[in-house]
Amino acid sequence: MTAVAAHAGGGLADHIHPEPQGFIRKYVFSIDHKIIGIQYMITAFLFMILGGMLAELIRIQLMKASGGLMTPETYNEVYSVHGSTMVWLVIIPLLTGGFGNLIFPVQIGARDVAFPWLNMLSFWLFPPAGLMLYSSFLMGAPTAGWTEYPPMSLQGAPGTSMWAAAIFLIGVSSTMTGINFLVTILKMRAPGMTYTRMPLFVWGQFVTAPLLMIATTALGAALAALFIQREFGVAFFDPTKGGSPLLWQHMFWFYSHPAVYIMILPAFGMISEILPTFSRKPIFGYKMIAFSSCAIAILGFMVWAHHMFTSGMAPALQLPFMVLTMVIAIPTGVKIFSWVTTLWGGVIQMTTSMLFAIGFLATFTLGGITGVFLAAVPFDLHAHGTYFIVAHLHYVLVGGSLMGILAGLFYWYPKMSGRLMNETLGRWSFWLFFIGFNGTFLPMHWLGMWGQPRRVAMYDPQFQTWNQICSYFSFVMTAALILVLVNALWSMRTGKRSGPNPWRARTLEWQIPSPMPYYNFKHVPSVFAAPYDFAEPLPYRGLEAELDGAPPTVPAAH
C-alpha cells in the first residue's frame, strides 16, 4: 500500500513527455505506440487489399478447369505472393504491430512501450519490405508458394531473391517487435498489475513475443542461406552439389509452425476480451486460458516436422511429432470450452464485434479439428498437399486470425477514432463474411480428399462445379470485407461518438478518453484485481482525473 500512496503523490512514473509537434514527428516518424499501431493497421489493410485482389485472381482462374485467365507461370506468381502477403504483411503485422501496439501498453497501465524508437524502426522496416515483395513482380515474382521449397525456388525467377530479402526484412522487424513487447510487459506494468491480473489480450502478446524473437531467427537464417545460394552459388539446398532440400524445410517450418501460433495467440487474446465484455460475465477459467497459451507456445516449437510427414522422415521421428501435435489439441480444447462456458448464463449483447467473436468459435473450432486429423500420419499421407490443406489453413488463418482481427477492429475502433463503426453495416458484413467464407473454403475439404492438389493453375474437369461454387462464395466474402473497410473509413468522420467506454468494458484502455491521449494516463493507476468482475466496482485507483478534460501537467522537458 505504501508504494501505491507514493504513486498517487506523483512519483517518477508520473513523468509525462511533451507531445511532439509537427505533422512529420506526430504522424509519420512517430514514437507513440498508438500512432505506430494505427500505421501498422493502415499499411496492413492496404496490403490486405492487394493480397485480396490476388486471391480473387486465383478464384477467377480456377472457375475453369483449364485455367483461362492467366498463364500457369503468372498464376504461380499470384498465389505465391498472395500467401506471402497474407501471412507476413497482413495477419502478423495486424495482430502484433497493429492491435498489439495500439492496445496492450494501455492495458498494462504504461505510457508507451519500453523502446519507442525501436518500435518506430520496426514499423518503418515494414512498408519497404512490402514494397520489395511487390517489386518482385517487375523482375519475375517467386513461384514456389509462400513456402518456397528448394530446389524449386532455386529455379525461380530473380524476384525469388527479392522475396527472400523482403521477408528477411519483415523478420527483422518482427524480432524487434517481439523484444520490445516482452520487455514492456515484463518491466512496465502499472503497480499492482501482477501476471494473474493482466488482461488476457496482454497474455496473448506476452506469449507471442518470445515466439517472434526465437522462431523468426530460424527463418532469417533459412532466407539468408537461400539468398546466398541463389546469388552466390553456395549449395546449401542443392542435392547435386551436396546440399539438402530437406534442410530448408526443417528451418522453414521451425519458424513457420510457431508462426501459426504468432498468428492465433493474439487473436485468442482478443476473443478473451470481447466475449466477457459482451456477456457481462467474468471470463471462465482465467488461469487456465493464460496457462494454456503458454503451453501452446512451448509445444508449438516441438511439432514443426508434422508439415513434413511425406517429405522423407524416419518413422521413428514421425511418432513424436504426431503425438505432440495431437497434444496441442488439449490446451486449445480447454480454451474453446472455457469460451463457450463464458457465454453460459451471460447477458449477451450481439454487437458486430461479438458476432465476429462467436463466428470465430465456430470456424476456428473446425480448423482446429481438421488440424488434429492432419496430425495423424496415415490421414496426412492422403491429405497432404491437397485442397484439404488449403481448407484447413484458411479455416485457421481466416476463420481464426482474421475473424479475431475483425472482432477486434469493431471492438477497439472507438479507441482509435473516438467514434463507433456503423452497427447495421457491421451486421451485414458479418453475415456476408460468414456465409462467403464457409462457402469458399468448406467445399475445399472434399475437393482435396477427392484428388485436387493445391497450387495448380488447371485441374481435373470433374472438379469444376465445386471450384465454381468456391469462387462465387469468395466474391461474397470479398464484398463483406469491402463493406468492413468502407465502414471503417466512413465511420471515421460520420460514426456515432463513442465516449470513453461504449461497451462498458473494464480493462484500462476504456477508462481513458477516446481517442486515447498521447500520454495515455495523467496518473499511472494502481491495480487491485483482474479486470473481469462485471458486478464489482473497477479494480483501479488513481484514475479520477483521466476523464475530467483538464490537460495533464507536463513538466518541462529535461
Place this chain on the structure above:
Amino acid sequence: MPENRDPVVHLDRQFWIVTAVLGVLALISILWWVWAPIASIMPEAVDKAQQIDALFRFLAASGTALFIFICGYVVYFSIAFRRHAGTPENAVGIQIHDNNKLEMWWTIVPTVFVVIMAIFSLRIWAGIEFSPTNTLVVEAIGHQWYYTFRYPNVNGEVKEMHLPLNQAVTLHVTSSDVIHSFWIPAMRLKADMVPGLINTFEFTPTRPGRYEIICTEFCGTFHGEMHSGTSQNPAYVYIDQPASYASWYARTVREQIHASNAIAAPVSPTQLNLSKGDAKAGATLFAAKCSACHAIGPFDQKIVGPGLKGVLDDPAHPTLVDGDKATPEDVAKILENGYKGSMGQMPNQAANGLSNKDIVNLVAYLKTLK
C-alpha cells in the same frame, strides 16, 4: 478470484433438452461416418487404403460430434442468454470465475479425445510403416512434368506403372530435378519425390483397375498437369491380374531392350571399315581420352562408365547393346553416337573429339582387351 464467492450453478431443463438434441445429432453424424460409402466414392485400391479410411471414419466421426456439441452450445447460449429489450442497462451475467471440477473436465475431455485418436492413429501407422519384406520393388522417378518407372531387369525407364494384384509392393520414389510428390488417391498414400533421397512405402494392391497418379508438391510451371485429367503425359498405375501383369512385364523387358538400342544407336550404321584399325594408336588414344571414365578392368569396375575388359566377349556386357554378344559394329556405334541409358551417359563422337579413324583404332584396341 476466490472460487468460494461464485454462485452455485443449477442447469435447467432446457439445457438438458438441448444437450439431448445435440447428442442425437452427434450420434447421427457418427453413424453416418461409420456407414458412409467411402469406397464407392473413392475406390480403395490397396490394403492400406481400407485402414486409412477406417482411421478417417473415426477421426471424422469424433470430430463432427465434437463440432456439433461446441457449435450447438454456442448457438444455444447466444440465443438463450441474449439481452432483451427490457433487460436493464447494467444487468450482469452469473458471476462465475472458474470451477475446478468443470475445468478438470475441460481438460479431461480433449485429453481422452486425443489419447483415443493417438492410439487409433498409431495402430494404423504401425501397420503402414512396418510391412512384409518379400516384395516386388518398383522405383518411381519424378520429372518436370511426368513420371517414369523402373522395374527389376528392365532396361531403362518405362512410362506406365503396372502392379500385380495381391502381390506386396515396395515403392521407392525419387526425383531427377525438383521435389515432386507421388500420390495415388485410390491408395490414400503419398510420398514426396526428393532429389538425392529415396522415399519408400509399401502396400498390397487389392482391387484391379486403372488409377490416377497426382503430383501434390509444387514443381514448376506445369505442376497442375502432373495428373491424368488435363495432362499431355497422363500418369496412371494399372493394377492387373497376375497373368496379365506377367505378360506386360515380359513384353516390357523385350521392348525396353529395343528402346535402349534406339537410344544408343539412333543413326544408321557407320560405313567404317573396322578390320583396318591400329590397336597401338588406339591404346594411346584410350589412355588420353577414355581412361578418365573407363577402367581396363572387368565390367563392374565402374569409374563413370563400366570397365571395358572383354567388352566384345564378356557376358556381363550384353545389356549395353541388344541382348546378344556385342559386335565391333555395336561398339563403333556407341563411340559414334554416344550413349544414354541405364548405365549413365557418354558423349558422342563430336563431343569427344574423335575422328572416324580414331574410332576404328579404338575398336581395334578394345578387341585386344581379353
